[in-house]
Amino acid sequence: MSILAIVGLAKEARIARRAGLVPVIGAGNSELLAARIREGGNDAKAVVSFGIAGSLSPLLRPGDIIVATHVVGENEHYLCDSKWSQIIRARIPSARAAIVVGTDEVVGHIAMKKALMRTAGAHLVDMESHIAARFAKEKNIPFICLRTICDGNERTLPPAALEPLKPNGRPKLFAVMKSLLREPGQFGELMQTSEELKKALKSLARARRVLGSGLGCPYTG
Numbered sequence: 193m194s195i196l197a198i199v200g201l202a203k204e205a206r207i208a209r210r211a212g213l214v215p216v217i218g219a220g221n222s223e224l225l226a227a228r229i230r231e232g233g234n235d236a237k238a239v240v241s242f243g244i245a246g247s248l249s250p251l252l253r254p255g256d257i258i259v260a261t262h263v264v265g266e267n268e269h270y271l272c273d274s275k276w277s278q279i280i281r282a283r284i285p286s287a288r289a290a291i292v293v294g295t296d297e298v299v300g301h302i303a304m305k306k307a308l309m310r311t312a313g314a315h316l317v318d319m320e321s322h323i324a325a326r327f328a329k330e331k332n333i334p335f336i337c338l339r340t341i342c343d344g345n346e347r348t349l350p351p352a353a354l355e356p357l358k359p360n361g362r363p364k365l366f367a368v369m370k371s372l373l374r375e376p377g378q379f380g381e382l383m384q385t386s387e388e389l390k391k392a393l394k395s396l397a398r399a400r401r402v403l404g405s406g407l408g409c410p411y412t413g
Contacts, residue, residue: 194213194214194235194236194237195212195213195214195236195237195238195239195240195406195407195409195412196213196214196215196216196229196232196233196236196238196239196240196324197211197213197214197215197216197240197242198215198216198218198225198229198239198240198241198242198320198321198323198324198327199215199216199217199218199242199243199320199361200217200218200219200220200243200244200318200319200320200357200361201217201219201243201244201357201361201362202217202360202361202362203361203393204217204242204243204244204361204393204396205217205361207242207393207396207397207400208242208400210397210400211400211403211404211405211406211407212405212406213240213242213406213407214232214236215242216228216229216232216233217359217360217361218319218320218323218361219356219357219358219359219360219361220298220319220356220357221356221359222296222319222323224359225320225323226323226327229323229324229327230327233327233331236331236333237333237334237411237412238273238276238328238333238334238335238336238409238411239324239325239327239328239331239333239334239335239336240324240335240336240337240338240407240409241260241263241292241318241320241321241324241325241335241336241337241338241339242337242338242339242396242407243318243320243339243340243396244318244339244340244341244342244389244392244393244396245258245292245316245317245318245339245340245341245342246299246300246305246316246317246318246341246342246343246345247305247315247316247341247343247344247345248293248305248306248308248309248314248315248316248317248345249290249309249315249316249345250344250345250346251315252288252290252315252316252341252344252345253341253344254341254342254343254344254388254391254392255340255341255391255392255394255395256288256340256341256395257284257286257287257288257338257339257340257395257396257399258287258288258289258290258292258315258316258337258338258339258340258341259272259277259280259281259284259287259288259289259290259336259337259338260272260277260289260290260291260292260321260336260337260338260339261277261289261290261291262291262292263291263292263293263294263321263322263324263325263337264291264292264293264294264312264313264314264322265293265294265295265322265325265326268294268322268325268326270322270325270326270328270329270335272325272335272336272337273334273335273336275334275410276334276336276408276409276410276411277289277336279408279410280336280338280399280403280407280408283402283403283408284399284402284403287399290314290315290316291312291313291314291315291316292314292315292316292317292318292321292337292339293308293312293314293316293317293321293322294317294318294319294320294321294322294323294325295308295317295318295319295322296319297319298319298349298354299317300343300348300349300353300354301348301349302345302346302347302348305317305345306345309345316339316341318339321337321339324337325337334409334411336407338396338399338407340392340393340395340396340399341392342388342389342391342392343385343388344388347384347385347388349381349385350375350378350381350382350385351371351374351375351378352368352371352372352375352378352382353381353382353385355367355368355371368382
């Protein structure tokens with residue numbers, strides 16, 4: 193029996209493994225992620241949506257740790273496990289409670305972020321949480337969402353940062369370089385995005401160290 197960590201990036205998966213979790217990488221592809229969860233989740237006893245997220249709220253800044261109260265998607269609403277979430281918030285008092293919306297497309301533009309916050313009533317967005325929550329509900333197993341903020345709500349991501357990932361969750365460096373050659377003016381924005389990503393991942397790794405094996409899951413006995 194295992195705890196699945198549903199992630200988008202290879203770097204998130206590396207942090208999850210250090211917590212004794214079994215990562216499933218979506219790489220920004222919802223169909224791929226759903227298929228991989230079905231293949232590897234038969235023995236799961238709990239699920240955590242784990243990684244970085246984009247802020248929809250001016251109150252959430254890069255590096256903030258979020259423990260979701262629930263996850264919403266298109267015509268979907270999932271409550272996160274309160275017992276497990278309370279354990280995390282007790283161990284990390286600075287963690288913020290918030291609503292996460294999951295989408296099947298990148299929400300990288302300021303206008304998209306504002307519209308999504310207005311329509312979904314959520315505070316942050318990622319591309320995995322709704323799929324992870326859906327699976328956990330189908331299996332009737334505990335689910336939580338632990339995320340750290342990467343890009344702020346006032347930030348539009350540069351084109352190079354929106355290039356599709358490899359299936360293993362790593363960036364396609366050649367595609368990123370081509371994007372930079374096409375639009376060299378985005379270099380500064382890309383560097384800022386890179387620094388925000390590092391900050392978010394450091395915050396995620398710090399949370400993992402504080403929570404320990406299983407991220408404090410109370411259902412491991």
